[in-house]
Amino acid sequence: MIELIHVVGVEREALNRLRVRFSNGAVGVRDFSSMLADGGPMVEPLRDPGYFARVFIQCGVLTWPNGFDLDAIQLHD
Numbered sequence: 338m339i340e341l342i343h344v345v346g347v348e349r350e351a352l353n354r355l356r357v358r359f360s361n362g363a364v365g366v367r368d369f370s371s372m373l374a375d376g377g378p379m380v381e382p383l384r385d386p387g388y389f390a391r392v393f394i395q396c397g398v399l400t401w402p403n404g405f406d407l408d409a410i411q412l413h414d
Contacts, residue, residue: 342361344361
C-alpha cells in the first residue's frame with residue numbers, strides 16, 4: 338500500500354529554498370536552485386525571487402500562480 342503524502346505547510350527559507358511540511362509529519366528544506374537553473378517555460382517566472390516567494394499549497398502540492406506545481410511524493414523522497 339502506498340502512503341499518500343501531501344504538503345501541509347511551506348515557508349520560504351532563503352532565496353531559492355523552501356521549508357516544506359508533509360502530512361506524515363516529516364519536514365525538510367529543499368533547494369530549488371538546480372531546477373531554476375534548468376529553466377523551461379513554466380519555471381522561467383520562478384527565477385524572479387518575488388514570484389518564487391508566491392508559492393502556495395493547492396490540493397496538497399506546492400503551486401505557483403502560473404499553474405506550475407510539484408508532486409508532494411517526489412519532494413518528500
